[in-house]
Amino acid sequence: MTPELHSPALLEMRGITKRYPGVVANDGISLQIRAGEIHALLGENGAGKTTLMNVLYGLAAPDEGEILMEGQTIKIASPHDAIERGISMVHQHFMLVPVLSVADNILLGDEPMKNLVFVDRSVASARIRELGASFGWEIDPDRPVGQLSVGWQQRVEILKAIYRNAKVLVLDEPTAVLTPQETKEIFGVLRRLKAEGYAIIFISHKLYEVLEIADTITVIRRGKVVGSRQPAATNEDDLAELMVGREVELTVDRGESHPAGSMLEVEGIFVNDDRGREVVHDVTFEVRAGEIFGIAGVAGNGQDELVGAVTGLRRAHRGTIRLGGDDVTRADPRRLHKMGVGFVPGDRQRFGLVLSFPLSDNLVLNDYYHPPYARGLVRDDDAILRGAEAAIARYDVRTPSATVPSQTLSGGNQQKLIVAREFEGDVRLLVLDQPTRGLDVGSIEFIHRQAIARRDTGVAILLVSAELDEVLELSDRIGVMYRGRIVEILDGRSASREEVGLLMATGGRSSGIQQQIVETGS
Amino acid sequence: MTAQTRVLAAWQRGRAVALVPALSIAVALLIGAMIMILSSPLVSGEFNPTLPVTAYQAMLSGAFGSFDGVVRTLVNATPLVLAGLAVGIGFKAGLFNIGAQGQFLIGALTAAAAGLALNEASPFVAIPLALLAGMLGGLLWGFVPGALKAYTGAHEVVVTIMLNYVALAVLSWAISGPLRGQNVTFARTDDLVAASLPIFLGRDGHIGLLIAAVSVPLASWLLYRSTIGFEIRTTGANPDAARYAGMHPRNLIIFTMSLCGLLAGLAGASQLLGEVGYMTASFSTTVGFDAIAVALLGRAHPVGILFGALLFGAMQAGSGNMQILAGLPVQMVGVLQATILLVLTAEVVIRRIFRVQASGPELVELASVSASYGGKGTG
Amino acid sequence: SSAQIDVGKGLCRVIGDNAAATPAPITASGTSDLKIGVVTDVGTLDDRNFNQYSWEGATGAAASIGAPEPQAIVTQNESQYAANIQSFVDQNYDIIVTVGFAIGAATLEAATANPDIHFIGVDQFQANDPVGNYESLIYSEAQAGYLAGIIAASISKSGEVAGLGGANFIPPVVNYLRGFQNGVASVNADATVHIKYVTDSDLTLAFNDPAGGKSFADQFLAQNTDVDVLFQVAGKTGNGMLQAVEEAGIYGIGVDVDQWASTPDSAECIVTSAEKKLTSSVRTAIEEFAAGTVRDSNQFLGADTEMIGLAPYYQFADLITSEIQGKVDTAFDAMAGGTLDPCAPNACFTGDPDPGT
Amino acid sequence: MDALFDIPIIGLVVQFAVYLFDQFPIVAPIIAAAAVPIVLGALCGFMNERSGVVNIGIEGMMLLAAFTAWWTASLSAQLIPTGPGPLGITPALLIGLACGIGAACLASLLHAWLSISVRADQIISGTIINIFAFGITGYLNLLISQQAPPAAGQFSKFLLPGSITQLPVVGFLVKSFVSVGPIAMTMLIGVIVLQVLLFRSRWGLRTRAVGEHPRAAETVGIDVVRLRYRNVILGGVFAGLAGAYLTIEFGNAFQSGMTNGRGFIALAALIFGRWTPIGAFGAAFLFAASVGLERSIRIAPPTGSLGELLTAVPGQFYGALPYLITIVVLAGVVGRSIPPKAVGLPYEREKTGG
Numbered sequence A: 001m002t003p004e005l006h007s008p009a010l011l012e013m014r015g016i017t018k019r020y021p022g023v024v025a026n027d028g029i030s031l032q033i034r035a036g037e038i039h040a041l042l043g044e045n046g047a048g049k050t051t052l053m054n055v056l057y058g059l060a061a062p063d064e065g066e067i068l069m070e071g072q073t074i075k076i077a078s079p080h081d082a083i084e085r086g087i088s089m090v091h092q093h094f095m096l097v098p099v100l101s102v103a104d105n106i107l108l109g110d111e112p113m114k115n116l117v118f119v120d121r122s123v124a125s126a127r128i129r130e131l132g133a134s135f136g137w138e139i140d141p142d143r144p145v146g147q148l149s150v151g152w153q154q155r156v157e158i159l160k161a162i163y164r165n166a167k168v169l170v171l172d173e174p175t176a177v178l179t180p181q182e183t184k185e186i187f188g189v190l191r192r193l194k195a196e197g198y199a200i201i202f203i204s205h206k207l208y209e210v211l212e213i214a215d216t217i218t219v220i221r222r223g224k225v226v227g228s229r230q231p232a233a234t235n236e237d238d239l240a241e242l243m244v245g246r247e248v249e250l251t252v253d254r255g256e257s258h259p260a261g262s263m264l265e266v267e268g269i270f271v272n273d274d275r276g277r278e279v280v281h282d283v284t285f286e287v288r289a290g291e292i293f294g295i296a297g298v299a300g301n302g303q304d305e306l307v308g309a310v311t312g313l314r315r316a317h318r319g320t321i322r323l324g325g326d327d328v329t330r331a332d333p334r335r336l337h338k339m340g341v342g343f344v345p346g347d348r349q350r351f352g353l354v355l356s357f358p359l360s361d362n363l364v365l366n367d368y369y370h371p372p373y374a375r376g377l378v379r380d381d382d383a384i385l386r387g388a389e390a391a392i393a394r395y396d397v398r399t400p401s402a403t404v405p406s407q408t409l410s411g412g413n414q415q416k417l418i419v420a421r422e423f424e425g426d427v428r429l430l431v432l433d434q435p436t437r438g439l440d441v442g443s444i445e446f447i448h449r450q451a452i453a454r455r456d457t458g459v460a461i462l463l464v465s466a467e468l469d470e471v472l473e474l475s476d477r478i479g480v481m482y483r484g485r486i487v488e489i490l491d492g493r494s495a496s497r498e499e500v501g502l503l504m505a506t507g508g509r510s511s512g513i514q515q516q517i518v519e520t521g522s
Numbered sequence B: 001m002t003a004q005t006r007v008l009a010a011w012q013r014g015r016a017v018a019l020v021p022a023l024s025i026a027v028a029l030l031i032g033a034m035i036m037i038l039s040s041p042l043v044s045g046e047f048n049p050t051l052p053v054t055a056y057q058a059m060l061s062g063a064f065g066s067f068d069g070v071v072r073t074l075v076n077a078t079p080l081v082l083a084g085l086a087v088g089i090g091f092k093a094g095l096f097n098i099g100a101q102g103q104f105l106i107g108a109l110t111a112a113a114a115g116l117a118l119n120e121a122s123p124f125v126a127i128p129l130a131l132l133a134g135m136l137g138g139l140l141w142g143f144v145p146g147a148l149k150a151y152t153g154a155h156e157v158v159v160t161i162m163l164n165y166v167a168l169a170v171l172s173w174a175i176s177g178p179l180r181g182q183n184v185t186f187a188r189t190d191d192l193v194a195a196s197l198p199i200f201l202g203r204d205g206h207i208g209l210l211i212a213a214v215s216v217p218l219a220s221w222l223l224y225r226s227t228i229g230f231e232i233r234t235t236g237a238n239p240d241a242a243r244y245a246g247m248h249p250r251n252l253i254i255f256t257m258s259l260c261g262l263l264a265g266l267a268g269a270s271q272l273l274g275e276v277g278y279m280t281a282s283f284s285t286t287v288g289f290d291a292i293a294v295a296l297l298g299r300a301h302p303v304g305i306l307f308g309a310l311l312f313g314a315m316q317a318g319s320g321n322m323q324i325l326a327g328l329p330v331q332m333v334g335v336l337q338a339t340i341l342l343v344l345t346a347e348v349v350i351r352r353i354f355r356v357q358a359s360g361p362e363l364v365e366l367a368s369v370s371a372s373y374g375g376k377g378t379g
Numbered sequence C: 001s002s003a004q005i006d007v008g009k010g011l012c013r014v015i016g017d018n019a020a021a022t023p024a025p026i027t028a029s030g031t032s033d034l035k036i037g038v039v040t041d042v043g044t045l046d047d048r049n050f051n052q053y054s055w056e057g058a059t060g061a062a063a064s065i066g067a068p069e070p071q072a073i074v075t076q077n078e079s080q081y082a083a084n085i086q087s088f089v090d091q092n093y094d095i096i097v098t099v100g101f102a103i104g105a106a107t108l109e110a111a112t113a114n115p116d117i118h119f120i121g122v123d124q125f126q127a128n129d130p131v132g133n134y135e136s137l138i139y140s141e142a143q144a145g146y147l148a149g150i151i152a153a154s155i156s157k158s159g160e161v162a163g164l165g166g167a168n169f170i171p172p173v174v175n176y177l178r179g180f181q182n183g184v185a186s187v188n189a190d191a192t193v194h195i196k197y198v199t200d201s202d203l204t205l206a207f208n209d210p211a212g213g214k215s216f217a218d219q220f221l222a223q224n225t226d227v228d229v230l231f232q233v234a235g236k237t238g239n240g241m242l243q244a245v246e247e248a249g250i251y252g253i254g255v256d257v258d259q260w261a262s263t264p265d266s267a268e269c270i271v272t273s274a275e276k277k278l279t280s281s282v283r284t285a286i287e288e289f290a291a292g293t294v295r296d297s298n299q300f301l302g303a304d305t306e307m308i309g310l311a312p313y314y315q316f317a318d319l320i321t322s323e324i325q326g327k328v329d330t331a332f333d334a335m336a337g338g339t340l341d342p343c344a345p346n347a348c349f350t351g352d353p354d355p356g357t
Numbered sequence D: 001m002d003a004l005f006d007i008p009i010i011g012l013v014v015q016f017a018v019y020l021f022d023q024f025p026i027v028a029p030i031i032a033a034a035a036v037p038i039v040l041g042a043l044c045g046f047m048n049e050r051s052g053v054v055n056i057g058i059e060g061m062m063l064l065a066a067f068t069a070w071w072t073a074s075l076s077a078q079l080i081p082t083g084p085g086p087l088g089i090t091p092a093l094l095i096g097l098a099c100g101i102g103a104a105c106l107a108s109l110l111h112a113w114l115s116i117s118v119r120a121d122q123i124i125s126g127t128i129i130n131i132f133a134f135g136i137t138g139y140l141n142l143l144i145s146q147q148a149p150p151a152a153g154q155f156s157k158f159l160l161p162g163s164i165t166q167l168p169v170v171g172f173l174v175k176s177f178v179s180v181g182p183i184a185m186t187m188l189i190g191v192i193v194l195q196v197l198l199f200r201s202r203w204g205l206r207t208r209a210v211g212e213h214p215r216a217a218e219t220v221g222i223d224v225v226r227l228r229y230r231n232v233i234l235g236g237v238f239a240g241l242a243g244a245y246l247t248i249e250f251g252n253a254f255q256s257g258m259t260n261g262r263g264f265i266a267l268a269a270l271i272f273g274r275w276t277p278i279g280a281f282g283a284a285f286l287f288a289a290s291v292g293l294e295r296s297i298r299i300a301p302p303t304g305s306l307g308e309l310l311t312a313v314p315g316q317f318y319g320a321l322p323y324l325i326t327i328v329v330l331a332g333v334v335g336r337s338i339p340p341k342a343v344g345l346p347y348e349r350e351k352t353g354g
Ligand SMILES: Nc1ncnc2c1ncn2[C@@H]1O[C@H](COP(=O)(O)OP(=O)(O)OP(=O)(O)O)[C@@H](O)[C@H]1O
Pocket: A020, A021, A023, A024, A025, A043, A044, A045, A046, A047, A048, A049, A050, A051, A052, A092, A410, A411, A438, A440, D350, D351, D352
């Protein structure tokens, strides 16, 4: 399995340095990848992994250093050059054009032509179907990508990378949005590609994944390589310490919960998505004060719409939602906020922040209109600033000041900013939608601790996450969502990964054959 | 902090803000000078390298050379400030109000209508009511595209362009029909007597000037100190976040467009009541379009808009002298305005030429303008 | 006679070796230090209309009295009238010509405030006590239109003619067209006269949109296929109408000035133009003032002073028979003598928008 | 039929339908001719905005082209006096056309530089072009009017035998779209070709990708900056054609400010037509047809009770009609037009998505 350690490197990066204003994102990084090797990169948020890959892919010009392929120095000034050299990349954020079809997304940039002008879609579609089939994926090349679930979008990304006959395949956090089952499936694909002689660079924050799939693990901290490990010779704690530079508690101790009366009652609600299709059907559950109720599910199974209904961004067209006994089915976000609902949205940059506004304004985004931040129609800038400075200190938001635009913050700090805003005050219910998506272990630890602390003060917490581990770690009870329904509610302490994973993937506990029936039956 | 360091700090801040615009205007005037010199054979039949000197001197003396000239500059700037705010505040909410022109006309019309109805009344009644009527007229003309955008998604750019033309029709209908004067030889109203704005400064400094002057700090206050302004800016920068934060982007869009209309309507009312004194069916103006340039020149900030309006107002005030003394066609003013805007826009180039450091992330101010034209629309 | 051009109805004719009468070069009759300024109406100086011809009158006068070259300020919107006049006052100008009826109020005000300056208002009228230093020029467009109507009725084969105007609320436009209608009726009581206006509201469309004018006339001619003479009163918009006339191969009649000369691109079809002698009236007013003549404050300019009339016929000279010319001359004399009212039976501008016919 | 006319309300509707049916074939070619510059302007906007660059400078680009085409054609007609060939083509007109297109492309280059390289606000950039074009063409036109060259003439229509243009039912279509001048033909071809290319060609695919998600396009090796530059400058060709159409095909003279808002109407048509060539074409035609209807009611109002009703309405209402129709259709039928996602956003290569 393991490739010859002394076989010559297919790709080598030597002394790569990349500086951004105020940050040295890569500081003399060197890396060697052999054909038939899966090389994992590990590092905290902002460690410089993506930057390094962007340098390799021609998206960022390095300030120093060189790249060699098969021993030859090569120049990569643009993605075009990289593709020419046989380097393909699955990016950390989807690089798919939602309005274009699967086929168009895949062949974009490398279009088969007929009559010199027209894109030959029939040839491409056939090839895509064939390629998909070889991985066991049934792909409809004509579907607009925007209509696919994230899991399928990720598969399209992988097909897109492979379609170009690459030699080097870079995958930047490809599993962040996948279910365990999907991750397994992707790992199968990677192993096959490895066997076919691809050199694969794999980036992930999930230590056990890295340990499972990688042949070599390189850890980067603050732009520098701090160590390299063989999976056999290391473990999660070791890797985490290497990444963060200190000991990390990988699982926060959730302690005992002491649930009281019911806080949120959701009763038989039905919700439509933006296009008017009903995607939440007859969902019923309750969240008690002082407990964390987790909703597990593959992204795109109606969680967004469910959260929308609970937080007032959407209307449930049937059913009722009660908060502390009051009917809030038709309440708007303002009213809910007043009633003590805090909400950490799944898409933090779209909903949670106004990126061009200073931190201070973002911290009062939903409290700007009442004392102490405003008197009548007049904002009290001093109070806002004082409040902001206090919150920044309390939640350890790393920023030069409270007045810089929030777009200058790192992702983890942006999330802490939102947490600082939503967790404060007289909160009775917290809705946490994907609260740690894309964050590193340190930030995750911080946010998990805060959530448990709030639970212990008697707040009801509704946690929605595609991250199965997160749900398992934190929840007192777990509802599994599948195709718009909560198919089962389990006890958080006794549920197993496999059990929940299977429910997420199939909506049932039975084997694959029945799964087929469920799928075709709906 | 001692007084001295405070003055120094203020000077440095002022320098940081004003240096690049000042350099830009200088460069633009140089470019304009080149155009004048190159075209001088067409102006005077011979090559005349001193034409720009004559022209700029004439312009300056017209705009600032006398007390009356200065007042004229201020009077010209008055409707530009108000209409500029009507465009600029729209920008802040992510709305591109090309309709200031129509709102201006309707505001002038409704002010005229009210003024005529109150011609016998005391000025203390007539003036406020006529101004109010102008604001309400403009408000209506802003409300319509706002409401259509909020509830049907109709793009405000299209609707406001169309409403500009509709305004002309309404104006002509009203003036040649119900509002036509008694003893007039063509389609115009009678003179507005009671509602005409008193002159308090020089030859033609009417009190509309004060209204414009007050509107700048008011707009600043509204945008940056009030909670509504915060909502407006949030809606403009990120409508999804606004909804999330419990604001009501639809209502805000309607509110902001109405407010913009109100301001442009007030501009029309003030110009009509303060400068013209009667309304004609052909009441012609370019204020609404100049306002777009002024708002962009001022980066959609009220204080910037004030300066932009003063610049345009001064150029207008000086343009008469430029035509008389340099014999240059009036269109040269447009060429100069475009050049100034161009050089200010390409300020990176100016910074590079003169090695001036950027003072901070100030471009953020406008970032949402053209963005909101496109995919970032509100739902 | 000149060759016909085989386009549309085939009524247009090759221009041949006709040449517009080149005005004699003006020789100065002395020197003068009068400073002359022109404040135009909203628009441009090259509008081939009021602004331009008033301006040319001023330059002509300056040349003939030996005064310095006049200057013009082009008004860009209505609120600037007073300020623009003031600019000349501030520069100590002696004669200020203001153009257009809309600037009348501002002119009157400035004249009252500056008794030492002589004001000449083109197309203006002082209803109340006239001011001594303000001479307003009022033209009888209806008379010119009447003459054009006589020609139109006489040369039309179908008996269906049209007068297209820019906007129906602008007095001179309506006066021209109603005079035209009456002129047609005086020759052929059974003739059909269409009077249509491009717009009721938008002055840009009315006078400044040649492409729109061409579209409008195209459509008019498509929907009224029998019309074979078209008289247009619509500034630059009218220039577009003349192009439509040319494509339709019918007779066109120009307005204000000799459009055969001013819009040479359509000259093949222009039989004549209903002229209002802006240039010479402005020039005369200035020359008379320079000579010290005191004139009435309201100058009514019409057939009696030969300030209206028809332009030459050029290649169509033989189309206008002596019989037709006789009718024209008779009407001209009658109007000069005050015995013929061009505004009857159809009234001229009354203040209300003209609905057309 | 007359019996139908007398039914209350429905009778009026029937009369109106008959009126439209009568007049439309007569007016259609004129509507088509009036729509040409609007469609061409919209195609300019299309090229820009589909690749992510807002263009509100269409008006100015058209005006520049109108002036330049007319002026250079006139100047070269004096140098190369030749009789017109087929379609009225002369070397002078071709030179004029080329220069007009060149001028619009230069303006587009400025727009591209400001929007793409300087990353200025794209609305400012368009505004600059509008103000500048209005100023400089008015300025030069006035200065040269003292020694104005005679016009160079104009392109003429492709003349078909009357038996074809007089065909019942389709004759007016032929007259509207086939029996037209060379620039008008280009318009129709442009619409069809661009519509097909947008959805079927490599260029179209890449353009859409760049307008929606430039970073994704870049990651598959597409040079976003180059594609945007190319499209914006090519867009100038259409603005150039639109301007030249006004001065050397539809008409033969230039007047200051003569585009009279057609560039803005074109922008509206583009948005209205949901950023597709066919949609913009439809929107421009709807607009031109509304103008045609307005004029028709002025020129040849219907008779009977409908006519009485229509003439009772103040004329200004008809003046506003085309604009009102646009608003009503946009708000009532079309609703939200979804722009290309990245339109208006300057693209920075080395920017990570947070
Ligand atoms: N275009 C840029 N401009 C300025 N700074 C940048 C830019 N791109 C990256 N950085 C900075 O470089 C550093 C490395 O970022 P990078 O995205 O490579 O981190 P990463 O290891 O991929 O983190 P994550 O796990 O969050 O994906 C960060 O501090 C980041 O803020």
